[in-house]
Amino acid sequence: MLLLQLICFHYLFDFAIQGDFVAKFKARYIDGNHNPIWFHVLTAHSAAHTLPVLFLTGSVGLGLFMFVSHFLIDYAKCAKELSFNQDQFLHLVVILIISYLA
Numbered sequence: 660m661l662l663l664q665l666i667c668f669h670y671l672f673d674f675a676i677q678g679d680f681v682a683k684f685k686a687r688y689i690d691g692n693h694n695p696i697w698f699h700v701l702t703a704h705s706a707a708h709t710l711p712v713l714f715l716t717g718s719v720g721l722g723l724f725m726f727v728s729h730f731l732i733d734y735a736k737c738a739k740e741l742s743f744n745q746d747q748f749l750h751l752v753v754i755l756i757i758s759y760l761a
Contacts, residue, residue: 661715662758668711669750677704686737701737705730716761728753 685701687694708729713722729750736746 661761662754664715665711665754665758666751669708669754672704672707672711673747673750676707685733687734697737701730701733704733712757716757718761721757721761725753725757 681700681704683689684694684696685704687697705726709722709726712725713719716722732741732746732749732753735741736743741749
């Protein structure tokens with residue numbers, strides 16, 4: 660049940676709720692120009708993904724794992740070091756690990 664819930668929350672936060680502003684401004688560079696608010700936007704986005712883990716597992720450690728992994732994966736995707744599909748695959752691997760550890 661936890662796995663299904665976390666997958667649903669992931670898609671909710673990564674697609675339905677994320678919005679164009681977050682999708683664009685979580686990147687360090689936009690059209691070759693430095694984005695001065697990227698860190699705050701990416702941090703807020705990663706924190707949103709962390710909330711379901713904290714509430715559903717009650718584990719600060721697993722929440723921290725979600726936050727750090729989501730931040731790093733999205734950072735790499737925004738830097739064009741990962742494709743969209745690789746990004747989504749890695750997020751699902753993290754969710755599988757969290758579900759297993761919980």
